[in-house]
Amino acid sequence: MLHTKGPLLSIDIGGRTTTETDIEPIQRRYIGGRGVGTRLAHERVPFEVDPFDPENRLYFTTGPMQVSRMSFTGRMNATSVSPLTNGLVSSNAGGFMSRPFAETGYGAIELVGASDELIVVHIRDDGVEFEAVPELAGATVPETTAYLEDEHGITSDRTAVIGPAGENRVRFASIMTSEDRAFGRGGLGAVLGSKNIKALTFDGDSAPEIEITATQNAIHREASTDDHIMKRQGTVAVMDLANEVDGLPSYYFSERTFEGVEGINGAAIEEKKYKKGTCSACAFACKLPTKDEATGVETEGPEFEVAMAFGSNSGVDDIVEVMKSNELCDRNGLDAISAGNTIAAYLAANDEFDNTDLIHELVEKIAHREGEGDLLAEGIARIHDELGVENWTVKGLDFAAHEGRTLNGQGLSYAVANRGADHMYATFYSVEYPLVAEEEAVDPDGTLGKADVLVHREDLMAVNDSGVICKFSRDYMNPERYEKLFDADFEAILAVGARTVTLERHFNNQRGFDRSDDDDLPYELPDLDAALDEYYDARGWDDGVVPDDALPEEYDVAGA
Ligand code: SF4
Numbered sequence: 001m002l003h004t005k006g007p008l009l010s011i012d013i014g015g016r017t018t019t020e021t022d023i024e025p026i027q028r029r030y031i032g033g034r035g036v037g038t039r040l041a042h043e044r045v046p047f048e049v050d051p052f053d054p055e056n057r058l059y060f061t062t063g064p065m066q067v068s069r070m071s072f073t074g075r076m077n078a079t080s081v082s083p084l085t086n087g088l089v090s091s092n093a094g095g096f097m098s099r100p101f102a103e104t105g106y107g108a109i110e111l112v113g114a115s116d117e118l119i120v121v122h123i124r125d126d127g128v129e130f131e132a133v134p135e136l137a138g139a140t141v142p143e144t145t146a147y148l149e150d151e152h153g154i155t156s157d158r159t160a161v162i163g164p165a166g167e168n169r170v171r172f173a174s175i176m177t178s179e180d181r182a183f184g185r186g187g188l189g190a191v192l193g194s195k196n197i198k199a200l201t202f203d204g205d206s207a208p209e210i211e212i213t214a215t216q217n218a219i220h221r222e223a224s225t226d227d228h229i230m231k232r233q234g235t236v237a238v239m240d241l242a243n244e245v246d247g248l249p250s251y252y253f254s255e256r257t258f259e260g261v262e263g264i265n266g267a268a269i270e271e272k273k274y275k276k277g278t279c280s281a282c283a284f285a286c287k288l289p290t291k292d293e294a295t296g297v298e299t300e301g302p303e304f305e306v307a308m309a310f311g312s313n314s315g316v317d318d319i320v321e322v323m324k325s326n327e328l329c330d331r332n333g334l335d336a337i338s339a340g341n342t343i344a345a346y347l348a349a350n351d352e353f354d355n356t357d358l359i360h361e362l363v364e365k366i367a368h369r370e371g372e373g374d375l376l377a378e379g380i381a382r383i384h385d386e387l388g389v390e391n392w393t394v395k396g397l398d399f400a401a402h403e404g405r406t407l408n409g410q411g412l413s414y415a416v417a418n419r420g421a422d423h424m425y426a427t428f429y430s431v432e433y434p435l436v437a438e439e440e441a442v443d444p445d446g447t448l449g450k451a452d453v454l455v456h457r458e459d460l461m462a463v464n465d466s467g468v469i470c471k472f473s474r475d476y477m478n479p480e481r482y483e484k485l486f487d488a489d490f491e492a493i494l495a496v497g498a499r500t501v502t503l504e505r506h507f508n509n510q511r512g513f514d515r516s517d518d519d520d521l522p523y524e525l526p527d528l529d530a531a532l533d534e535y536y537d538a539r540g541w542d543d544g545v546v547p548d549d550a551l552p553e554e555y556d557v558a559g560a
Pocket of ligand 1: 283
């Protein structure tokens with residue numbers, strides 16, 4: 001099976017030392033990306049570790065095709081114990097970093113320990129350098145990338161950076177790359193901040209060689225010639241449909257349609273898009289560089305999830321105000337989905353929906369932990385009682401936009417996903433909207449009988465995250481293409497995803513996660529209990545807990 005190459009580079013941040021380890025046996029079993037990151041974390045991170053303890057480890061990994069120039073492969077994975085969910089989380093970012101990362105020659109990079117001063121870690125194929133940067137304390141993401149370019153000639157595509165939010169350990173701080181692309185979900189920016197790392201840079205000339213195949217070329221060609229609506233409107237293209245099917249979270253989840261949808265929908269964003277935007281070498285180019293001439297507001301996005309969180313869920317019907325919120329989150333290094341939902345909770349508690357000045361002020365206050373921002377920086381699950389609002393999270397992660405009360409398979413997916421209420425874990429919504437061919441479509445009503453589809457989709461998405469192949473490639477992929485790309489049987493490829501999901505769950509079980517509190521929703525779904533039973537049966541788990549005999553087979557080998 002095709003897999004990433006190159007050793008694990010482990011960097012002891014406190015001791016300023018590095019070690020290299022051959023991980024090819026792991027790469028053969030887990031491909032790369034999230035699979036390898038999860039397998040390494042499961043073996044090397046203490047199960048009981050606090051997310052901010054120096055012994056927590058953060059992994060950066062990418063996939064084997066990141067040097068192929070194929071569309072949909074300009075993405076990276078990061079894995080660590082999340083300060084937001086307290087479980088193992090992998091987060092995925094686009095942009096341009098994956099290829100500079102591959103050029104270092106390392107298959108995976110591990111960060112362990114913590115520095116006693118703020119540093120930048122420069123990772124090259126001929127060594128690692130630690131640079132003290134006290135002058136960057138409190139710097140925004142653009143200020144930090146400007147420093148790296150001015151002082152070192154390192155462009156933003158070669159960097160991973162945190163803003164004030166990461167330094168201040170905001171539990172939903174992001175790691176930013178290429179300036180405005182985020183490892184967003186799960187607060188891994190706060191883990192980097194706890195290690196006193198302001199930025200990482202990547203450089204080298206040691207990328208592994210890869211054969212460019214006819215399948216890669218065909219996918220790239222189709223992505224470049226297809227007239228797909230996402231090329232014009234990004235993921236916001238689905239907003240009108242979500243609203244029509246009673247599936248657009250609004251006013252902190254109290255409603256499911258938004259009367260101001262036309263102000264924040266696909267057409268509204270298309271009007272502000274001023275140039276093509278993409279990730280490295282991706283001809284699909286679905287990104288959204290947007291600008292408002294009247295106000296000067298300029299950003300990348302917002303995507304659908306952010307247009308929900310800072311738009312309908314905050315009662316805001318003006319795309320420019322949402323663009324401004326998005327820009328403030330990127331600048332400060334915040335996951336814009338979690339920031340928007342957390343602020344929406346505050347607006348609900350204080351009857352302040354649509355107060356855009358307050359919203360923008362709160363983004364800054366959260367990033368700097370000032371005033372009420374210090375409370376909000378803890379995330380909804382930890383503060384909802386104090387605010388007096390419902391806890392709209394699963395496992396501490398607040399909800400994505402695709403509405404589980406409307407798309408019930410997506411709702412079931414939110415309940416069981418190891419990462420929490422995350423739409424990309426299975427992308428179940430994509431077969432429940434009336435958008436796909438009849439043979440793929442799943443009736444959105446009900447949860448029973450959906451477990452097998454859910455398991456399949458979770459496994460397939462874990463393969464994509466290990467590949468690393470963007471999930472928006474879905475219209476261009478099929479089992480035959482997976483087999484050709486990875487040079488393996490489709491069932492064997494899916495088994496990589498199953499192993500990854502199982503190890504995530506087993507890791508979280510050791511931290512106390514089980515069915516009772518953790519696979520639960522803040523709303524009723526039809527037959528949820530029975531559907532959970534079906535899902536656990538399909539996985540071979542006991543009430544949400546992985547039994548020893550369901551662990552991947554290498555765990556039978558002593559010392560593996
Ligand atoms: S489809 Fe969009 S998000 Fe995915 S790699 Fe291409 S440009 Fe990036």
